[in-house]
Amino acid sequence: xxxxxxxxxxxxxxxxxxxxxxxxxxxxxxxxxxxxxxxxxxxxxxxxxxxxxxxxxxxxxxxxxxxxxxxxxxxxxxxxxxxxxxxxxxxxxxxxxxxxxxxxxxxxxxxxxxxxxxxxxxxxxxxxxxxxxxxxxxxxxxxxxxxxxxx
Numbered sequence: 020x021x022x023x024x025x026x027x028x029x030x031x032x033x034x035x036x037x038x039x040x041x042x043x044x045x046x047x048x049x050x051x052x053x054x055x056x057x058x059x060x061x062x063x064x065x066x067x068x069x070x071x072x073x074x075x076x077x078x079x080x081x082x083x084x085x086x087x088x089x090x091x092x093x094x095x096x097x098x099x100x101x102x103x104x105x106x107x108x109x110x111x112x113x114x115x116x117x118x119x120x121x122x123x124x125x126x127x128x129x130x131x132x133x134x135x136x137x138x139x140x141x142x143x144x145x146x147x148x149x150x151x152x153x154x155x156x157x158x159x160x161x162x163x164x165x166x167x168x169x170x
Contacts, residue, residue: 076149083139
């Protein structure tokens with residue numbers, strides 16, 4: 020167990036301790052313990068770091084989901100393009116090189132899709148580590164209300 024009373028003025032120490040905690044619940048408890056003993060600047064820095072970690076985890080997951088969706092759409096479009104290129108080759112309108120280039124683009128798109136899936140898995144794990152729970156099936160960013168201005 021760490022003695023939270025000793026180096027309260029060393030913010031780097033506190034941030035390192037915070038980084039080692041498993042989820043948001045443990046981080047909030049840690050900030051509460053530091054608040055009981057200490058320095059308001061250290062508490063503020065810790066609270067800001069916890070909030071920052073949550074924001075990074077959330078936005079990273081939303082971004083990874085959107086990139087995956089774009090890559091899936093790209094593979095769908097490239098698959099149709101390959102078929103259209105083969106059909107044009109069959110009627111003598113294109114060369115074998117055109118077909119090979121189209122197939123290479125599809126292979127590149129599939130590679131990008133696999134990379135996006137891997138990135139999404141990584142960001143889900145990071146979200147789970149920081150927030151402490153599994154993300155919902157699909158997070159969506161909030162949308163601002165458009166209408167009359169509130170004064």
